[in-house]
Amino acid sequence: MMTDFWDTELYLSSDKDELFERGPWPKPFAFNEDVVRVFDDMVSRSVPLYKEVVACAVQWAKSYYQPGTKIVDVGCSTGTFLELLGRFLKQPATLVGIDNSKAMLLKAREKLSPLEVFHTVELMCESAENCRFENSGIVVMNYTLQFLPVPQRQQVLNSVYEGLVPGGLLFVSEKVRSPHPQFQETMTRHYEAFKAKNGYAKTEIERKKEALENVLIPLTEDQQMQMLRESGFEAIDVLLKFHNFVSFIALK
Numbered sequence: 298m299m300t301d302f303w304d305t306e307l308y309l310s311s312d313k314d315e316l317f318e319r320g321p322w323p324k325p326f327a328f329n330e331d332v333v334r335v336f337d338d339m340v341s342r343s344v345p346l347y348k349e350v351v352a353c354a355v356q357w358a359k360s361y362y363q364p365g366t367k368i369v370d371v372g373c374s375t376g377t378f379l380e381l382l383g384r385f386l387k388q389p390a391t392l393v394g395i396d397n398s399k400a401m402l403l404k405a406r407e408k409l410s411p412l413e414v415f416h417t418v419e420l421m422c423e424s425a426e427n428c429r430f431e432n433s434g435i436v437v438m439n440y441t442l443q444f445l446p447v448p449q450r451q452q453v454l455n456s457v458y459e460g461l462v463p464g465g466l467l468f469v470s471e472k473v474r475s476p477h478p479q480f481q482e483t484m485t486r487h488y489e490a491f492k493a494k495n496g497y498a499k500t501e502i503e504r505k506k507e508a509l510e511n512v513l514i515p516l517t518e519d520q521q522m523q524m525l526r527e528s529g530f531e532a533i534d535v536l537l538k539f540h541n542f543v544s545f546i547a548l549k
Contacts, residue, residue, distance in 0.1 A: 308349055308380045308408055311337035317501040317508070326508040328374075333400040337375055340440075342495040343505075345488070345539040350439060353536060354468045355382045357546060358435045361466040362390065366434030369393040371425050371453075372441030376405030385411035391417040397424045419482040425453045430460025439544075443513050450516075454528040461549040468529065470537075470544040474515040484541045491540075518543055 314335040316322055323332060332339070341347050355378065359366060370379050372522050373394030383392055392412065394405050402420045409418045421428075426449045429437055442450045457467055475481040489502050516524075518535070522545070525533050530547035537544040 302357075305381070305384070307341070309337035309341055309376070310404070310408070311335050311339075311509065314339040314342065314375070317504040318498065320504075322504050322508060323460075324508045325510075326505070326512045327398075328398040328401060330400045333375070333398065336401070336404075337377065340374070341411060342497065344440065344493060344543050345491055346537060350470050350537060350544055351378050351381055353544065354378055354437050354470075355385060357466060357468055358371065358382055358437065359535075361435060361464070361548075362386065363434040363464065364390075366387060366432055366462055366465070367391045367393050367430075368435040369395065369430060369437070370431050370438060371395050371438045372444075373405055373420075373455075374398075375411065375459065376408040376420075378439065379438055381416075383409065383418075384414050386416070389416055391419065393419045393421065395421045395423055395425065395428055396424060411475060419452065423527055425440050425449075428453075428456065430457050432462060433460045434456075434459060434462055434465050435468070436465070437468045439468075439474065441506055442469065443471050443515055445519060446514070447514060451524050451527060456531060457527040458549060463549060465549045467525075467547040467549075468536075468544065469521075469525075469547070470542070471521055472513065472515045473518045473521060473543050475540050476517045476519070488539050490512060495542045515541070521545065 312335045368390055373396050374392055378390045379394055396402050399422050402422055405420055412418055492502050525547050532545050532548040536546050
């Protein structure tokens, strides 16, 4: 029997994303106050299967949570994953949200403060590459590594593996690219059609793509898997995939 969080609406609270509707727009893209103001709308309209990814992360976190360990969301943004998890995790836990944007964490605090009557909530303004993950039972990184310089990604995954307790779970989602140019072109076309279906004009799509150039650098699925293996993970699988968006699970 499926847990009822699959039918529960995510706690999304933001203005409508119109940042790229007219100039000037954020360039290069950064998670500043303007982006934070519209972030929940932006991510839910820009990332395929966003609700399903968050719900899956909650499902797996509940399955692998070890009492007394921390649940860490790296790049927690406005706290959507932790908020949903906190509603459905029936035992007290330490929920840790890490983000390098103070504006994001202010939004996250608003969402997560009601959970503090039951859970311990810790929010840290820090870059992923400077974090340590001691006594973590669950680490979630949804669309976070892709914004880090490529050489730093292995370092972060190494730190996650070292900090996870035995039996600890990593749930990571990334935008990836196909190693086959023809497939990549088709994926890009379908992805842009997805955003257009969600109300983005062609000019908005092009402007955001330009803003993200050299900011979001996707690897291939195989490269992502190899980094997980090099970190020490042996049990690795693909949980969800929609065109060029993939969610991986890895167990220590």
